[in-house]
Amino acid sequence: MSVIELKNITRIYKTGSVSVDALKGIDLTIQEGEFVAIMGSSGSGKSTLMNIIGCLDRPTSGNYFLNGEDVATFTKDKLARLRNQTLGFVFQAFHLLPRTTALENVELPLLYREEELSWKEIHKRAREALDIVGLSDRVEHTPNELSGGQKQRVAVARALVTRPDVLLADEPTGNLDSRTSLDLIDMLQRLNREGLTILMVTHEPEIANFAERIITLRDGLIIKDRQSVQMQASEALKNWKDVDEIEYENSVSL
Amino acid sequence: MKWSAVPYSAIRAMRRNTMRTILTTLGIIIGVAAVITMVGLGQGASAEVEEQVNRLGQNVVLVFPGERSLGGVSIGGGSANTLTVEDARALQEEIPEVIAASPEVRSQRVVVYGNQNWHTRIYGQSADYLQIRQWPIESGEMFTDEDVERASLVAVVGQTIVEELFEGADPIGETIRVRGLPLTIIGVLERKGMSLMGSVQDDIVIVPYTTAFQRISGRSHAMVINIQVYDQQSMEIAQQKITDLLRERHRLAPDQENDFTVQTQEEVAQAATETSRVMTWLLASIAGISLFVGGIGIMNVMLVSVTERTREVGLRLAVGAREPDVLLQFLIESIILCLLGGIGGILLGIFATEIIASYAGWPALFSTEAMVIAVTVSAAVGLFFGFYPAWKASRLDPIVALRRE
Known part of the structure; x- marks a missing residue:
């Protein structure tokens, strides 16, 4: 079953007399359980597409069906509920609340749930989500006590805590070093294997190769949409060598 | 949404910038303290006047020689x-x-x-x-x-x-x-x-x-x-x-x-009461103005706070907050800010009234009424002046807000 279905989506930004066609007609269907990477250089429209899929922005024309429902007919409140329950967001800049513990950051989406949960249930679910990303021991830490990779994992836990259908990740590895990036991708792949649909925007081809489907955008149009041989991050991690290890090996071979 | 989380997050937001919170509430503290002090002293003064009227004696009529108009130029005549x-x-x-x-x-x-x-x-x-x-x-x-x-x-x-x-x-x-x-x-x-x-x-x-x-x-x-x-x-x-x-x-x-003037004690007392009443109103108006200025201070700081927390607002919207949720969150924050100021103002007001009253030599009267009014007014000030910043926050575009550095 298709989770996301876009039909001839356009998005035109108007600033005064100047109008920019960010998206010029996107047709895209994403099935449940897919791991999709969206590639493209800056200005290709990938962020705009992500915002529309994430219900943060509305298309100028075209239809967007989420779980078979036409999003164009939704009220602002209904869209907020979709963002809260159906979609989970992970951002490049993490966007954790400062001076707020990991647990409280993860609890945030639950506070905005339509059906109110008890505090006990909220704490329980947030702990479970932190458990999934492997941060059970960092529950009471604030963002400035966490490393970049840990911050992004808190952000993933925050996206997962509402048990969404789709995880939207906008350049999730953009602020991380390559080793930490691999760890994160490995985690996303595990979540994907458990059934989570993942849509990830990235401009790094190495990262995109860990997806099973790669879509390339240019000037607001899809120019390539291919299934790829999915690389496994866990494999890459097994063969991972730190810079000092490589230097050591080099010095030995010399 | 889970409303019990709002006051907690509001207090955390204030603690993030303790000095600014104190300086902001200072305006409200001084305003409320001024109102409490003025009303307290005014009521004390009125009570004192009343007491003195009683002490002047009851059913007393005074006859002065010559024309003597109270409040006019010829007061205190008696030369005739x-x-x-x-x-x-x-x-x-x-x-x-x-x-x-x-x-x-x-x-x-x-x-x-x-x-x-x-x-x-x-x-x-x-x-x-x-x-x-x-x-x-x-x-x-x-x-x-x-x-x-x-x-x-x-x-x-x-x-x-x-x-x-x-x-x-x-x-x-x-x-x-x-x-x-x-x-x-x-x-x-x-x-x-x-x-x-x-x-x-x-x-x-x-x-x-x-x-x-x-x-x-x-x-x-x-x-x-x-x-x-x-x-x-x-x-x-x-x-x-x-x-x-x-x-x-x-x-x-x-x-x-x-060629004489007949006056009752009440008439003499009335003039004195009127004077103290006018003074109370005058002082209370000035106090009210300072409360108003304090409110503008709150609005100012809440606006700065909204600007500083643009990304937080964007994130909240992205994870499912609705516009009214954000609006109410910021409103509640400014109301809490004002209520804290109101409580501080009451304490300062009681303190100031006691000191002034002990110097002036008349009793300080604190009506719970004046305090309830002061706190209600300060909450209303928070509501009134907090509304614009809160509304501005809720109208933020999440995409723009998230991208703001």
């Missing part, structure tokens, strides 16, 4: 020589509602006892004067009608005289001298405190009016006639009868104006 001792006597004897009348003559004199001397006011009065003024004797006794008839050289003194000339010792039976005239002290008055006009009423020597006229002041006419009327209901008719009798005695033609 139109009231005589006989007038006073006639009023008491011929009008049934008048139960006591005391012709008054005042002089400023130096009083000497031993090697001490003290500048004070000497009042010539009749034996009924203390009854008219409802002024009890602390020790000794008041002079009698006989003393008045004989112009006896006796005096009743106030507490200030006891303190200044006798250093607190019992003065009964001692003799004081006024320009060489010996006066024997036969009574001491209870303490009376400040008058409505702010003079110390205890700084007084009372002698029979005959003695005052003949031996001390050198005048022959009364400066005031103090009259006590039988009861409250008779006040109006008594005033009319007093006016009629005096016009008749002074042989005034119907087209001639009165």
Whole structure:
């Protein structure tokens, strides 16, 4: 079953007399359980597409069906509920609340749930989500006590805590070093294997190769949409060598 | 949404910038404290005025010589020589509602006892004067009608005289001298405190009016006639009868104006009450303005806070907050800010009122009403001035907000 279905989506930004066609007609269907990477250089429209899929922005024309429902007919409140329950967001800049513990950051989406949960249930679910990303021991830490990779994992836990259908990740590895990036991708792949649909925007081809489907955008149009041989991050991690290890090996071979 | 989380996150947002929170609430603290202080002092002053009106005596009518308009230029007149001792006597004897009348003559004199001397006011009065003024004797006794008839050289003194000339010792039976005239002290008055006009009423020597006229002041006419009327209901008719009798005695033609003024104690008190009421309103308005300015300070800081927390707002919207959720969150924050200021203001206000009241010498009255109003007003200030920043926050575009650095 298709989770996301876009039909001839356009998005035109108007600033005064100047109008920019960010998206010029996107047709895209994403099935449940897919791991999709969206590639493209800056200005290709990938962020705009992500915002529309994430219900943060509305298309100028075209239809967007989420779980078979036409999003164009939704009220602002209904869209907020979709963002809260159906979609989970992970951002490049993490966007954790400062001076707020990991647990409280993860609890945030639950506070905005339509059906109110008890505090006990909220704490329980947030702990479970932190458990999934492997941060059970960092529950009471604030963002400035966490490393970049840990911050992004808190952000993933925050996206997962509402048990969404789709995880939207906008350049999730953009602020991380390559080793930490691999760890994160490995985690996303595990979540994907458990059934989570993942849509990830990235401009790094190495990262995109860990997806099973790669879509390339240019000037607001899809120019390539291919299934790829999915690389496994866990494999890459097994063969991972730190810079000092490589230097050591080099010095030995010399 | 989970509302119980909002106050907690609001307080955390404030703690993130403790100094700014304190400075922001300072405006509200000062505003509320000013309101509480002004209302407290104003009510204290009114109560004091009321108390003094009661102490002035009940059902008292004052007759002044000449035209004397209260609040007008000629206040404090009494230069005209139109009231005589006989007038006073006639009023008491011929009008049934008048139960006591005391012709008054005042002089400023130096009083000497031993090697001490003290500048004070000497009042010539009749034996009924203390009854008219409802002024009890602390020790000794008041002079009698006989003393008045004989112009006896006796005096009743106030507490200030006891303190200044006798250093607190019992003065009964001692003799004081006024320009060489010996006066024997036969009574001491209870303490009376400040008058409505702010003079110390205890700084007084009372002698029979005959003695005052003949031996001390050198005048022959009364400066005031103090009259006590039988009861409250008779006040109006008594005033009319007093006016009629005096016009008749002074042989005034119907087209001639009165050469005296009849006033009740209430009328005198009313002017004083009115003054204190106007002052209270004036001060409370100024206090209200400072509360208003404090509110603008809150708005200012909330606007800065919204700008600083743009990304937080964007994130909240992205994870499912609705516009009203964000609006209410910021509103509640500014209300909490103002309520904290309100509580601080009440504490500061009580403190300030106590201090000022102890200097001013009148009681500080705190009505819970004033405090409830102050806190309600400060919450309303938070609501009113917090609305624009909160509305601005809720209208942020999440995409733009998230991208803002």
